[in-house]
Amino acid sequence: xxxxxxxxxxxxxxxxxxxxxxxxxxxxxxxxxxxxxxxxxxxxxxxxxxxxxxxxxxxxxxxxxxxxxxxxxxxxxxxxxxxxxxxxxxxxxxxxxxxxxxxxxxxxxxxxxxxxxxxxxxxxxxxxxxxxxxxxxxxxxxxxxxxxxxxxxxxxxxxxxxxxxxxxxxxxxxxxxxxxxxxxxxxxxxxxxxxxxxxxxxxxxxxxxxxxxxxxxxxxxxxxxxxxxxxxxxxxxxxxxxxxxxxxxxxxxxxxxxxxxxxxxxxxxxxxxxxxxxxxxxxxxxxxxxxxxxxxxxxxxxxxxxxxxxxxxxxxxxxxxxxxxxxxxxxxxxxxxxxxxxxxxxxxxxxxxxxxxxxxxxxxxx
Amino acid sequence: xxxxxxxxxxxxxxxxxxxxxxxxxxxxxxxxxxxxxxxxxxxxxxxxxxxxxxxxxxxxxxxxxxxxxxxxxxxxxxxxxxxxxxxxxxxxxxxxxxxxxxxxxxxxxxxxxxxxxxxxxxxxxxxxxxxxxxxxxxxxxxxxxxxxxxxxxxxxxxxxxxxxxxxxxxxxxxxxxxxxxxxxxxxxxxxxxxxxxxxxxxxxxxxxxxxxxxxxxxxxxxxxxxxxxxxxxxxxxxxxxxxxxxxxxxxxxxxxxxxxxxxxxxxxxxxxxxxxxxxxxxxxxxxxxxxxxxxxxxxxxxxxxxxxxxxxxxxxxxxxxxxxxxxxxxxxxxxxxxxxxxxxxxxxxxxxxxxxxxxxxxxxxx
Numbered sequence: 001x002x003x004x005x006x007x008x009x010x011x012x013x014x015x016x017x018x019x020x021x022x023x024x025x026x027x028x029x030x031x032x033x034x035x036x037x038x039x040x041x042x043x044x045x046x047x048x049x050x051x052x053x054x055x056x057x058x059x060x061x062x063x064x065x066x067x068x069x070x071x072x073x074x075x076x077x078x079x080x081x082x083x084x085x086x087x088x089x090x091x092x093x094x095x096x097x098x099x100x101x102x103x104x105x106x107x108x109x110x111x112x113x114x115x116x117x118x119x120x121x122x123x124x125x126x127x128x129x130x131x132x133x134x135x136x137x138x139x140x141x142x143x144x145x146x147x148x149x150x151x152x153x154x155x156x157x158x159x160x161x162x163x164x165x166x167x168x169x170x171x172x173x174x175x176x177x178x179x180x181x182x183x184x185x186x187x188x189x190x191x192x193x194x195x196x197x198x199x200x201x202x203x204x205x206x207x208x209x210x211x212x213x214x215x216x217x218x219x220x221x222x223x224x225x226x227x228x229x230x231x232x233x234x235x236x237x238x239x240x241x242x243x244x245x246x247x248x249x250x251x252x253x254x255x256x257x258x259x260x261x262x263x264x265x266x267x268x269x270x271x272x273x274x275x276x277x278x279x280x281x282x283x284x285x286x287x288x289x290x291x292x293x294x295x296x297x298x299x300x301x302x303x304x305x306x307x308x309x310x311x312x313x314x315x316x317x318x319x320x321x322x323x324x325x326x327x328x329x330x331x332x333x334x335x336x337x338x339x340x341x342x343x344x345x346x347x348x349x350x351x352x353x354x355x356x357x358x359x360x361x362x363x364x365x366x
Numbered sequence: 367x368x369x370x371x372x373x374x375x376x377x378x379x380x381x382x383x384x385x386x387x388x389x390x391x392x393x394x395x396x397x398x399x400x401x402x403x404x405x406x407x408x409x410x411x412x413x414x415x416x417x418x419x420x421x422x423x424x425x426x427x428x429x430x431x432x433x434x435x436x437x438x439x440x441x442x443x444x445x446x447x448x449x450x451x452x453x454x455x456x457x458x459x460x461x462x463x464x465x466x467x468x469x470x471x472x473x474x475x476x477x478x479x480x481x482x483x484x485x486x487x488x489x490x491x492x493x494x495x496x497x498x499x500x501x502x503x504x505x506x507x508x509x510x511x512x513x514x515x516x517x518x519x520x521x522x523x524x525x526x527x528x529x530x531x532x533x534x535x536x537x538x539x540x541x542x543x544x545x546x547x548x549x550x551x552x553x554x555x556x557x558x559x560x561x562x563x564x565x566x567x568x569x570x571x572x573x574x575x576x577x578x579x580x581x582x583x584x585x586x587x588x589x590x591x592x593x594x595x596x597x598x599x600x601x602x603x604x605x606x607x608x609x610x611x612x613x614x615x616x617x618x619x620x621x622x623x624x625x626x627x628x629x630x631x632x633x634x635x636x637x638x639x640x641x642x643x644x645x646x647x648x649x650x651x652x653x654x655x656x657x658x659x660x661x662x663x664x665x666x667x668x669x670x671x672x673x674x675x676x677x678x679x680x681x682x683x684x685x686x687x688x689x690x691x692x693x694x695x696x697x698x699x700x701x702x703x704x705x706x707x708x709x710x711x712x713x714x715x716x717x718x719x720x721x722x723x724x725x726x727x728x729x730x731x732x
Contacts, residue, residue: 145543148536150535169516170596173516173539177589182585184550185584188576208554214547214550217543217547221547
């Protein structure tokens with residue numbers, strides 16, 4: 001398993017996010033570095049589990065209305081997505097299935113990250129809107145294919161029957177393919193962008209952004225994560241921590257990272273800014289998954305009368321299972337702290353959306 | 367069915383390739399325009415069916431060695447494809463399946479078209495090599511997904527077990543996704559190109575080329591063709607001619623068109639050159655399918671002792687079934703003639719590969 005450490009295994013050069021002490025499961029000296037973050041994050045997670053801090057409360061402290069921000073961005077992205085697929089042109093079955101999968105709701109976290117990253121480096125939101133739509137297309141493609149009978153075999157998604165249940169398996173496979181190619185078409189089309197873009201700089205940025213998007217999908221991203229996740233499914237072995245991190249860095253964090261980085265590239269960010277935002281995104285990507293795992297455990301133990309946590313029931317390997325709840329909270333706290341730190345070099349007012357998105361991922365209930 | 371004419375149905379603005387007279391199945395006055403081409407093409411197809419003119423014979427007449435050209439291009443493209451996917455890096459199962467599907471042989475017609483189109487507009491071959499590899503990745507993706515049990519359910523491809531037979535269905539779906547994203551990654555990566563590319567012009571060409579590639583895959587290309595083809599499968603109805611043309615223009619011609627157009631874009635072709643080559647490609651794309659259909663019929667009727675044509679056996683709608691053999695030959699002849707005509711404005715020596723590729727598609731036996 002040593003050969004499967006994400007640093008060795010992945011072609012993406014990702015710095016280790018889990019400190020050595022946590023990986024060894026010891027409470028050694030290195031673990032002391034967590035202590036400074038422990039108080040804050042334990043409070044966050046404990047409160048989230050028992051009675052979540054509503055986003056509005058966090059907003060009150062900074063004057064930034066996170067809910068309004070997310071609502072406004074989701075509406076704009078939904079308009080772009082709606083316009084990207086004709087409702088009444090043939091092949092009707094395909095377009096209908098693409099629209100069904102893509103316009104099924106969702107919080108549009110990835111597009112919001114993309115738009116916020118464009119803004120934080122001083123770019124206009126319209127420059128990143130095609131990319132914001134594109135990352136949601138890629139996310140939807142991965143959901144449609146992961147839900148297939150031969151994969152995770154899920155019948156429900158966001159409370160609605162999944163694409164293959166409604167349209168059949170062949171159309172679901174093809175819907176994913178079409179959404180994936182549409183994401184690149186949408187980003188490459190000149191008419192996706194406002195007419196006053198800088199014609200000298202724009203194409204180079206688009207090429208770089210498309211490279212980032214493409215890289216996060218295949219054998220260095222989403223697909224790699226799904227392949228390793230499938231390999232673990234049904235195994236009675238406990239997944240080693242480094243493999244768990246590999247799965248999450250690829251299956252969850254890679255597209256969050258691409259969303260942020262692409263926004264920053266299209267916004268005209270410097271290489272230094274782009275790399276800070278990449279580290280921010282990588283931290284919140286893994287935070288997303290750690291909090292997921294923590295919520296599953298804390299809910300099952302604290303909310304009596306409800307079904308025990310899905311992960312526990314399916315004996316799935318989670319951070320709390322491998323590290324214990326306390327160390328998982330410390331790790332999550334460290335990730336949130338790291339993400340915030342990466343934003344410290346930006347103007348705090350324009351960085352507010354990214355800061356609140358990190359908080360949202362830490363505070364969220366589902 | 368009238369609403370399904372490709373001109374009305376497709377978002378791609380494609381000029382009609384089948385003249386009205388042929389579509390009506392009449393031998394009216396308009397059909398007279400075929401007559402001038404009939405003699406040459408009937409001879410070609412009849413000869414091809416009975417005893418094909420070897421490519422070497424055609425080569426002798428022009429001094430161009432088509433077989434040597436194709437062998438050299440295929441070898442170069444295979445090297446690029448081989449280098450694009452690491453053999454020994456995780457996730458091993460995915461990389462192995464991607465290499466299995468991609469390096470299974472094949473004539474590499476699409477990459478050859480891409481490289482030849484780059485050269486005919488005066489571009490260096492190295493500028494189009496990443497795109498030549500990319501179009502083969504897209505072609506392979508479409509084969510892997512089309513072969514899936516829920517689609518055409520094919521167990522053999524080029525004489526070898528198909529991807530899902532060897533690696534299982536989940537890996538086959540993911541292999542297609544990874545190849546599709548790799549194609550865009552490969553085209554977008556700066557290090558795919560020679561170091562002396564023109565940094566001022568290159569990104570704009572790459573963005574335009576990526577847009578062409580992406581467009582030919584989804585609901586305006588390959589996927590659209592497969593969806594409509596699946597809708598026809600198992601139906602006892604005869605497919606109307608316009609729908610047959612829609613399927614072939616999308617399922618076969620779209621990627622051939624993109625291969626040629628992308629090569630011309632990356633080679634720095636003018637808009638006028640690119641559009642001539644687009645029309646050339648569209649003609650040979652449909653020619654490819656018409657000749658396929660003709661060979662299926664002529665083989666079954668002329669080669670006694672062999673299984674009757676697959677298309678006849680499966681009652682599949684073909685051009686000979688709809689138009690009759692004679693009119694199908696006329697149509698094929700017209701398509702070859704149209705393709706040649708589009709090359710007339712180019713230097714005939716540099717256009718030789720494209721000319722011979724058109725001949726190859728008309729003359730080929732499988």
